[in-house]
Amino acid sequence: MVCKLTSSGLNLCNCLNTEDSSQSKNTKIDNRSILINKNVDLIDYSTRYSRYGWGIDVRATYSHLPCQPFWTWLTGKYPKQLEPRRPIETILAPWQLILQLTWSWALILISLLIGAFVYKNSDIGLLIKIICSLFLFVIVTNRTRGLLHTFHYTNHGASIKNLRLAKFLGKWFMSIPIMHLTWDEYHKIHAGDHHATTYLCTDADPDQKFMKDHGFYSGMPEYLFWRYLVFAPFHPKAIWEHIYFRFLHNFIIPNRSEIISRFAFWTSLLTIVTLTNTIDIFVIYYLIPLFLITQYSSWLQHITEHLWFAVRPNDVPLFVFMSSLTWGRFLGRPYPKGTNGIKGIAYKIQWWAKILIIDIPIKLFSFMQDLPSHDYHHRSPRINFWSISRERAAMEGRPSKYGPMTETWGLLESLLIVRDQVCYGKGDAFGVWEWARNQEKRRNN
Numbered sequence: 001m002v003c004k005l006t007s008s009g010l011n012l013c014n015c016l017n018t019e020d021s022s023q024s025k026n027t028k029i030d031n032r033s034i035l036i037n038k039n040v041d042l043i044d045y046s047t048r049y050s051r052y053g054w055g056i057d058v059r060a061t062y063s064h065l066p067c068q069p070f071w072t073w074l075t076g077k078y079p080k081q082l083e084p085r086r087p088i089e090t091i092l093a094p095w096q097l098i099l100q101l102t103w104s105w106a107l108i109l110i111s112l113l114i115g116a117f118v119y120k121n122s123d124i125g126l127l128i129k130i131i132c133s134l135f136l137f138v139i140v141t142n143r144t145r146g147l148l149h150t151f152h153y154t155n156h157g158a159s160i161k162n163l164r165l166a167k168f169l170g171k172w173f174m175s176i177p178i179m180h181l182t183w184d185e186y187h188k189i190h191a192g193d194h195h196a197t198t199y200l201c202t203d204a205d206p207d208q209k210f211m212k213d214h215g216f217y218s219g220m221p222e223y224l225f226w227r228y229l230v231f232a233p234f235h236p237k238a239i240w241e242h243i244y245f246r247f248l249h250n251f252i253i254p255n256r257s258e259i260i261s262r263f264a265f266w267t268s269l270l271t272i273v274t275l276t277n278t279i280d281i282f283v284i285y286y287l288i289p290l291f292l293i294t295q296y297s298s299w300l301q302h303i304t305e306h307l308w309f310a311v312r313p314n315d316v317p318l319f320v321f322m323s324s325l326t327w328g329r330f331l332g333r334p335y336p337k338g339t340n341g342i343k344g345i346a347y348k349i350q351w352w353a354k355i356l357i358i359d360i361p362i363k364l365f366s367f368m369q370d371l372p373s374h375d376y377h378h379r380s381p382r383i384n385f386w387s388i389s390r391e392r393a394a395m396e397g398r399p400s401k402y403g404p405m406t407e408t409w410g411l412l413e414s415l416l417i418v419r420d421q422v423c424y425g426k427g428d429a430f431g432v433w434e435w436a437r438n439q440e441k442r443r444n445n
């Protein structure tokens, strides 16, 4: 697939936009049903699970719980299958995008104000200061990365229709204040390179280069995989390269007018915080999360974002292979039902404890916004992030040139899948390549 870059900066990744709903719009199904396509072929498009997973639709075990929007936010998975919509139907109105930005910046600002209060108040003990600061770091990291992901969708043309307004909001509210790349540069390396079907998980993919820069390679020993997973972003070289990369792409590489805008913004901001004597607050509660903590937050999700270094077998169709390079990364585990008495109560306490201790921190720290549905973003990059979990669920189990969908529950399951590929060359964790081979055999018989 070739992604063309128009002069207006619009992404024309047509091939990736063909996970359209029209092919099966009137087919009501459940996730595990066997579907009948137009050729009366029996093809099973039901969701696939890895051998490390639960083998069931975990989200369905949450269906009796109150407050379903909360569980959708936390798990990343939408609870029911509605009619699919076309990407254009998911686009936001400008006020909705502005609301999203206001929400993010308001949370950042409130965090800075609370940070100032905690930092300067001598009545607050050191331990409380540290705990509060860690929490504020997570919130600021969550929202600055949230802005980056909002920029990502806006850059795909998946936020609002008005391109001029999209570029303006992208530049001044989602790029310059978080020292992100310029609109055009990001479009080139992300929509152009990362989303190119034949580039994904190759050396031409900038995201795979990022893995290589952190020491990962195909066939690496397992102990190195786990060691780099934990320590690579803390290496002084990685920290320096990250800061240097941002500096280059903000003040050296962009065109003159971009450099002037970025220089003017940052010198004004630094002047204000210096004159108001708040430079210490600004450094601790904004720059440290932005430059240091983001690195690790982003790293944890990046490692499991794709099946790095996977090579397409000749007998696996291109689009099926491409979609097998990513999967739904949901957070949670089956709700314990059916056990009564003390044992049942103990299971439920354990389940709730894992929600509080594992899922909520991982969601806030690393898997914000649309990241659990990154697989569906590669199938249909013009779906807006407000709708992506709903649209992903709508297409689950339906016929698609990308093959069946796949999903994991919990960070560890995804890590084991990536480990199997990177260290041992076992790429078909969900049996999707085998599924494609079987379809080919059926067609030939």
Ligand SMILES: [Zn+2]
Pocket: 152, 156, 190, 191, 195, 377, 381
């Ligand atoms: Zn994208």
Ligand SMILES: [Zn+2]
Pocket: 194, 305, 306, 374, 378
């Ligand atoms: Zn990706």
